[in-house]
Amino acid sequence: MKVLVAVKRVVDYNVKVRVKADNSGVDLANVKMSMNPFCEIAVEEAVRLKEKGVATEIVVVSVGPSTAQEQLRTALALGADRAILVESAEDLTSLAVAKLLKAVVDKEQPQLVILGKQAIDSDNNQTGQMLAALSGYGQGTFASKVEISGDSVAVTREIDGGAQTVSLKLPAIVTTDLRLNEPRYASLPNIMKAKKKPLEVLTPDALGVSTASTNKTLKVEAPAARSAGIKVKSVAELVEKLKNEAKVL
Amino acid sequence: MTILVIAEHDNKVVAPATLNTVAAAAKIGGDIHVLVAGQGVGALAEAAVKIAGVSKVLVADNAAYAHQLPENVAPLVAALAQEAGATGYSHILAAATSNGKNILPRVAAALDVDQISEIISVESTDTFKRPIYAGNAIATVQSNAAVKVITVRATGFDPVAAEGGSASVEAVAAAHDAGTSSFVGEELAKSDRPELTAAKIVVSGGRGMQNGDNFKHLYALADKLGAAVGASRAAVDAGFVPNDMQVGQTGKIVAPQLYIAVGISGAIQHLAGMKDSKVIVAINKDEEAPIFQVADYGLVGDLFDLVPELAQTL
Numbered sequence: 078m079k080v081l082v083a084v085k086r087v088v089d090y091n092v093k094v095r096v097k098a099d100n101s102g103v104d105l106a107n108v109k110m111s112m113n114p115f116c117e118i119a120v121e122e123a124v125r126l127k128e129k130g131v132a133t134e135i136v137v138v139s140v141g142p143s144t145a146q147e148q149l150r151t152a153l154a155l156g157a158d159r160a161i162l163v164e165s166a167e168d169l170t171s172l173a174v175a176k177l178l179k180a181v182v183d184k185e186q187p188q189l190v191i192l193g194k195q196a197i198d199s200d201n202n203q204t205g206q207m208l209a210a211l212s213g214y215g216q217g218t219f220a221s222k223v224e225i226s227g228d229s230v231a232v233t234r235e236i237d238g239g240a241q242t243v244s245l246k247l248p249a250i251v252t253t254d255l256r257l258n259e260p261r262y263a264s265l266p267n268i269m270k271a272k273k274k275p276l277e278v279l280t281p282d283a284l285g286v287s288t289a290s291t292n293k294t295l296k297v298e299a300p301a302a303r304s305a306g307i308k309v310k311s312v313a314e315l316v317e318k319l320k321n322e323a324k325v326l
Numbered sequence: 327m328t329i330l331v332i333a334e335h336d337n338k339v340v341a342p343a344t345l346n347t348v349a350a351a352a353k354i355g356g357d358i359h360v361l362v363a364g365q366g367v368g369a370l371a372e373a374a375v376k377i378a379g380v381s382k383v384l385v386a387d388n389a390a391y392a393h394q395l396p397e398n399v400a401p402l403v404a405a406l407a408q409e410a411g412a413t414g415y416s417h418i419l420a421a422a423t424s425n426g427k428n429i430l431p432r433v434a435a436a437l438d439v440d441q442i443s444e445i446i447s448v449e450s451t452d453t454f455k456r457p458i459y460a461g462n463a464i465a466t467v468q469s470n471a472a473v474k475v476i477t478v479r480a481t482g483f484d485p486v487a488a489e490g491g492s493a494s495v496e497a498v499a500a501a502h503d504a505g506t507s508s509f510v511g512e513e514l515a516k517s518d519r520p521e522l523t524a525a526k527i528v529v530s531g532g533r534g535m536q537n538g539d540n541f542k543h544l545y546a547l548a549d550k551l552g553a554a555v556g557a558s559r560a561a562v563d564a565g566f567v568p569n570d571m572q573v574g575q576t577g578k579i580v581a582p583q584l585y586i587a588v589g590i591s592g593a594i595q596h597l598a599g600m601k602d603s604k605v606i607v608a609i610n611k612d613e614e615a616p617i618f619q620v621a622d623y624g625l626v627g628d629l630f631d632l633v634p635e636l637a638q639t640l
Contacts, residue, residue: 093594094459103463170440171431197575200458201443206396206431215397215506218428221569231510236424237523237578238336239514239570243395245507255559255576256569291471292440295453298464303601306622308613312635315607315625323605323622325527325584326551326640 078225078247080123080132081187083178084116084152086145087198100296112148115193117155117260118253122223123191124156125258131225132189134158138181140174142166146276153271154263160276161185165288171199173281173288175207180284182212187248189230194219194252205252215245219254327356327451330384332403332420332429333374337364337392340373342524343421345485348377350478351419352486353448357381359415360493361406363399365392371495378487383495390503394425400432401502407437407473415473416451422477422579430477439471444579446482460575460598480523481581481602515568519545522571525554527584530573530600533560534589534610534629541567543630544588547637556580556600558590574599589629592617609633 088094089109097104112120126132137157139145142164149160163177182190195202209216217223217232221240224231225247233242235254263271281288309315319326329351334341344360351358360374363386371385384406390398407415418433420426422444434441445454446464453468454476522528529548531541541555548555556573557566573580575598585603590596592608592615600606601620608621609629618624625632 088459090595094462096463103459172435172438172440175435195576198459200460200575201441202427203431203434203441203443206428207435207441209396210400210432210435213504213506215504216428216432218396219424234424235569236512237570239512239568241393241512242510243507244510246505249506256563290440291469292442293468293470295466295468297458298466300457300461300464300601303606303620303622306606306618306620306624308618308624308626312625312632312639315623315636316639318623319584319605319607323584325605 078132078188079134079136079185080126081182081185081190082119082123082135082137082152082157083190083192084120084137084139084148085113085196086110086139086141086148087113087196090114090197096297096299100298102297110144112151113193113196115195115253118255118257119191119193120152120155120157121258121260122253126225127156136161136185136187138163138178140165140169140177149276150271151263153274154268155261159274162276162278163281163284164278165281167288169288170290170292171201171203172207173290175204175211176286177281177284177288178204178208179211180286182208189248190250192250192252194254205250209250212250215249217243217245217249217251220251221254221256223251223257327416328414329354329356329358329417329419330406330415331358331360332418332426333360333362333370334421334423334425335362335364335370337367340370341421341423342485342521343423343480345377345488346480346483347419347421347478348379349483349486350445350448351417352379354417354451356416359384361386361403363391363394363402365389375493375495376489376491378491380491380493383493384498385495386498386500388501390501393509394429395507395509396429396432397504397507398502399429400436401504402500403429403433404436405500405502406498417474417476419476419478422479426477430475434475437473437475439473439475440469441475441477442467442469443477444479445476446479460594461601462594479579481579515570519548520552520554522554522556522573523578523580526582527551527553528556528580528582529553529586529588530556530558530590531561531566531588532558532590533564535561535566538566543633547633550637550640558596587617587621588633590617591615592620
């Protein structure tokens with residue numbers, strides 16, 4: 078079966094971002110960019126499905142600027158067969174991305190679509206669910222285990238009190254949680270081979286999708302800074318401070 | 327304006343996060359309706375009518391809604407929003423719990439509107455603040471959608487009273503069954519301690535705990551304090567404790583009165599889950615650990631000496 082994996086280019090998770098002085102956003106100029114960590118897990122899961130003989134083809138798709146080709150090449154080096162970039166220089170909302178992905182799903186007809194549960198830049202946690210709604214497919218969000226049997230997939234999900242397992246009819250949408258797997262690293266020979274794998278570039282216009290949004294970001298600010306704390310010397314001093322100064326005990 | 331709040335529940339009790347969500351709805355202003363969707367939810371509806379500020383409780387009691395599968399519940403919510411028409415819902419709110427996050431984007435897409443996730447404050451009826459980049463920036467977002475679909479970060483709003491309200495009850499007959507998904511089973515972690523996201527005091531352990539057995543020191547301290555016990559991702563990944571104890575960007579967001587971080591270095595992703603705590607205490611042997619930059623009180627030393635000593639002193 079064919080598996081479609083969506084990946085996003087985001088600021089690297091180790092970077093401490095800074096808010097721009099004019100409050101228009103965060104400063105991403107000359108900042109290290111990477112594949113969103115949850116998307117890496119999605120790619121890994123698809124590759125493992127292929128290694129098990131369940132998946133026959135892995136198509137990786139990204140919606141974003143032309144530089145997102147780097148992240149698509151990374152996914153190809155990890156084991157994806159071919160890539161699609163829906164190129165858009167704008168900052169798109171989750172709904173717009175879901176609509177573009179729906180157009181790609183219609184075109185490619187995958188049996189399984191795997192996304193990360195959230196991107197670490199917008200922290201939205203929406204796109205997979207929205208894609209599931211638009212395509213009418215079942216959704217297995219926050220997946221920690223994915224098992225395909227026949228025409229259905231059993232997804233174990235991380236929920237607030239523990240874990241829940243649901244069964245979805247294929248085709249279905251799965252979004253990955255951190256514990257689904259441990260992503261592998263791309264080897265140098267595979268990085269070289271990935272350069273020769275096909276990468277198709279599309280545009281929202283070519284897909285006939287409007288990316289208009291009902292949301293507008295008015296400003297972006299730095300969070301209120303915590304006032305500097307103090308180091309105490311002993312447990313007794315700590316308890317005294319918590320009781321008499323902070324009054325939380 | 328009428329606001330629909332989707333009740334968070336486990337088929338037994340209405341979750342506290344619902345009260346925080348109703349508080350956010352009250353800040354927006356207008357009539358507040360609460361939807362209780364599930365199977366055999368009569369007792370839940372009786373509890374929901376008492377929530378302060380709620381004028382109507384909609385009860386969708388149907389086998390299709392047992393376990394609140396999003397494929398079935400989302401069309402129900404979207405239909406309620408559309409049926410109501412011009413006089414209908416201006417806002418649909420749910421708590422940013424695993425259930426709320428699962429269902430609400432599906433509702434937003436069905437209504438063809440963008441969602442606003444995890445708001446921490448209400449600026450006006452259409453403008454909200456929410457954290458982005460793991461809480462390292464706060465965005466002010468305005469929605470011009472006819473129906474504003476929003477998830478609410480519970481720790482951003484003080485809960486309304488669970489008693490004192492007197493809402494009317496209305497049964498919803500509609501049964502949406504998409505037939506694309508089914509519930510197989512669930513495994514819930516058992517705990518006698520307070521719920522992590524609602525606890526007034528949280529004691530968390532990280533990689534410095536070294537193994538799962540050592541968490542007994544934290545449990546002993548937590549029991550003295552009536553606290554919940556959390557963990558960093560490192561502790562969860564190392565298998566010390568189950569993943570529903572994880573505090574952070576990808577785990578639970580907590581904002582207790584007192585957060586005690588033990589053997590936690592303080593990575594950005596962990597701070598995203600706890601830096602709105604009123605008072606933060608860090609116990610770590612590495613005095614350069616980033617956690618000390620956000621801690622109100624830091625104690626440098628071996629946690630295996632300090633934690634038992636602290637538990638004894640209390």
